[in-house]
Amino acid sequence: MSFAAQAQPGTPDQAHDPALPLPFLEQIVSCLVLGNYTHGAPYAIEALLHYFVLERRRARDTQADTWLVMGIILRLAQRMGYHRDPLHFPGITPFQGEMRRRVWLMIHGIDITTALQFGLPRMISPRHGDTAPPRNLSDHELREDMAVLPPSRPESEHTPMLHMVARNRFFVVLGAIADASMSASKMTLVEERGLLQRLYDARDGIPPVFRYTSLSDSLGDTASHNIHRIILMVLFYKGLIVLHWHHVRLVNVRTRSEEPRPAAAREETCRGSYRICTTAALKMLEIQHEVEEQRRPGGCLASLGLRFSAAYNHEFLMATLVLFTHVYGIANGAPGSYLDDGEKAEMHEMEGVLRRARRTWSLRSAHSREAAAVDKLLGKLFRILDGPGCEAVLMDGGAVDASMGQLDGVDWGFLAEFGLLSHLQDLSRHCIGR
Template identity: 25%
Template sequence: MAPSPPLSLNHPSFFLTQPELTLPTEPSQGRAVAETTEVDLAESAPLVPDAEDTDSATNPSALNQLTAKPEKKRRRPALSCEQCRRRKIRCDRGLPCVNCIKSKISPCTYAPTHVPASRTRKVVSHGQDFGAPVVSSHVPARSAPVIESHRPSAGGNLDPTAQVSSVPSSTVGSTSDTSTVDALAARVRELEQKLSDSFHISRQTADVLEHDEKQDEHAPMKGTISKTRFFGQSHWMNGADMFPSILGVLRHAEERKIGPHLIFVKCKTLARTIKENRNRPISSAALGKSIPMRNLADQLVDAYFRTFEGAIRILHIQTFRAEYERYWQNPSAANDVFIMQMQLVMALGATVHDDLFSLRATAMQWVHEAQLWLLLPPEKSRMTIGGIQIMCMLSIAKATCAIGQDLTWITTGGLIRQAMYMGLHRDPRHLADMSVFRAEMRRRLWATILELNLQSSYDAGGPPLISSSHYDTRLPANLDDDQLSDESDKTKAPHSSSDTLTDMSVQLALLKSQLLRLAIIRHVNELRSKESYPETLRLNSELAKACRGLTESLASLTYAQKQVSRSIITQFHCCLVQMLVYRCFLSLHQPMLKRAAEDPTVYYSRKVSLDSSLKIAQICNLSHPRYPSAPPGALDPMTTFDRLITNGAGLFRVIPVQTLFSIAMELIKKKEEERDSLGNIPSVGSNELRLVLESALAWTQRRLRSGETNIKGYCFSGACIALADGIEKGLSQEQLDQAVIDTGSSMSLKSWELLKEVAEREGASINEDGSPAGTDESVEAMEGIVEMPFDWMGDFNWDSMGEFSWGRQVPRPFGDMDSVDPTVVSQF
């Protein structure tokens, strides 16, 4: 039987064995299909010349060459994972497969496949646009097997091209060297990709750090450097550079040692003698041994609870009162924690006990003993709620009694860290089950700690170093102290209403603006905060709204007080919380005040500073005559607040001083404007400003009489009034300078007399000229002190630490001011 001729394109059976082949409709596509089909048939058809090809059939050499070529062996693609193929088990081709999951084999990998170029062209011809270029014939390792099922043709024959297009093929088995190399190459590419991603993240971090370094290079000097201390923009010393005419004249007098210089030196020597006489030796063995008689102690304790505790909650009133009664029944049985608490309570009460702060030395001793007790070992025993309460009262007492008041920012920093170490920054609902009493006391103390940290940041010119993202403690409940129960079976707090007047109402009214005041101090003092005047105006607008809300809350609470027989809120509390909020205007606009005198684009800061200063002067009773003197122990609300402003230090002295700077600058500028105006037209309100300065001058004099040892505030107030009067009279510059020097001399003489009065009252041993007893009374005996640089401006520090050198101030440059959006400017 003769063999059948080979198939060709013209044979009818060719189309019957290609059921999936579809002819294109476009002529160009038809040509491409024909060319591809001819190439495929040349590879797949038997290597026997066609009967119609006469050249090939009659050429023996060509026939031998075709028949000698070996047949190309084909392999099916490896669809199983490498692990199953190595173990020779059936694979379900999952990622990972069931066998790898059961055997806990990781990872489950699939070998990369290789598709020949000819088959790649077939895949492209069937699946893509005809004539498209072939990019690559390598297929990397699969992360998951992609399997497409194709049914065989009706004749039961499988088309090789259909199989190639559906399942990738591999020319090498999984156990071959080529497969291993391909798998390793795929693994290397995977690791390189991971390394590239990691490097990209690291590069982004490096870019951020590089960007921060570039910002640091252009960061302005936002503050003043003094020896080992840095005062941010909210510190009151940064407002003194608004008076170069006064400070420059006094500095020149100090350099030439003329005018008031010698009297200043005598006053300083006498002040040092007074302060040394107040320091009393303390010992750890004698802690708590200086308790006064019961009558005086009752007055001091009552003074504290009717003033400070009503606005800044630290103690539980009923618990302290019960311990207080037990102490007087058996003083030797009292523990050290309560004794330290009682001494600090009496120290704070002593500041409002009388007009002259007659218990200043005793109050300082109580504060020193509490500070020493906190340092004694073991320190872990202080990490209790009682220890936190002592630290809170110590922070207030150090600022109020003028004991390192400029360091309270450091004290409150340690207080915050200890509170966080005890978990006060986490709300009690996240901790163990607590009674109502313990949970609410923790919330009250955390709110108080945040407020103390905020006020100390304003005073010291430092950043708060904490944000709302660092804690989740809720606000305290609006409950009276007698509603807090420590019973274990009473775990739910009683119902509280924000409209009800309770022992917490005043502090809750203050806490409403805490986050805003925190944002303001961060904007003013933080290193990387941008000098943006629109942001300043936006914060000013928000603060004005908060002040209006505070006024409305205090008015409603005062009205509710009339319906309650027990005294809860008084005028003392209203004045205190208003002063703590209104002071933010001064710190917010103080960096712009010096520029506002000449630049009209920031004139709004000058106006707001003046308005807020007049408001604070009214709150502190400095804008009108003082209330008549009251006997010691009197607890009239306005009398006690007036005593606090007169006897207290820290923020109770810093805030009036910032107010004095703003009002004095405005008075001097108004007098200069009157002089330069047509016809010397008097400015509106200049007389009222002068009356406020005269009241402030009387306030500084009362401070000297009550025990203040620094005379600079008194002399500076008098010099400001003298300068304004000289400008109004039209004096020349030389005459103005001489007027300032003469005023400084007269005010220093008055200060020396007041200091001698204080020294005699406190029992300090001094000579007739104010020098310490036992030394030569001649001026030559003070020659060493006189030769020492006194630096009038440098000693304006007003604390017990070293002098401040005004000559070493670092200029505080202002960046380019952004354009101001009028919509954010609101009426104060």
């Protein structure tokens, strides 16, 4: 959804102007006030969603304001009964009911993405609603005077709703993952494996038309079609990271002797989860690189003029920080620990991906505080990796001396804004606290 909100016509330079949608934004606000939106007038929810999307698109960094606006939208929608399926209300026509299902689908998706972005519990509880997903139908099949809805088209038929239906399957699983990850009680391995299977089921259920390989294999397709494919894969990799990231806090490739180690029976699971996390992060940054390449003039995404808002950047910032944690942990590993040939090759691959990603964050740093902070963080990491003795450490074991202030000046507090990655502030104790 964060990708889709950015996919608007215009040039990339225009897209970076946060004031671009202001006239329309002001008109929406005027309409909401004049219509006394708190009373739940017709189209109040749709107008509020327009306002939310524009404000979110204008934000270069994570802002609590938009999350608070989402709370208003959700409470008003619940008051108007959007969380219950229209079949419960005889006065709602089939056409109105299907439109309400589409609106609730959008609210549900925004609730989950903003919850994960801020690291806060989602506001919609699955137990309190039963609104069915909308059907896979084209707009021309719906009429205001229709007496009954036509049956949903098979997913082999591409309609404007097909992508939203496929995306909703990921949101349902991501919501369950968010609930388990943010719960005060610890997630069991049985629960974790069940959520992982649901995530893979959502991936396997992607309609064939939206299955992603690479943009280079899809140059003949429309830009919006390619973006839809990317969105679904980013949601999949995001789910893998959020589900398994808590294991990364327990074990590193080169576990430090002063850190508590997990029990032997659980350590293998932790290491497997660690690899899932780092692999997903690598895949996400490969997608980011493809998007950057193809949004240039002549690329298959150039016509979209993608707007790089905080919602767009968040997923890739998360992936960058996952790999940063991994690479820093190796470079600053315990004396006497070693990397085998495969681990060395993997380490160099991740370092290369991070160096490439840094070029993107450097370009955005003039407009985004979050991008600037990550750019600064990576710059300090690379000074450690490029310093004397680092290659010998990777070849022969040992630890880079990162206690001399190489990471001083990093604003670790900003990491709290990356939602479920807020505990990356723990890095400050290892990087600058020793």
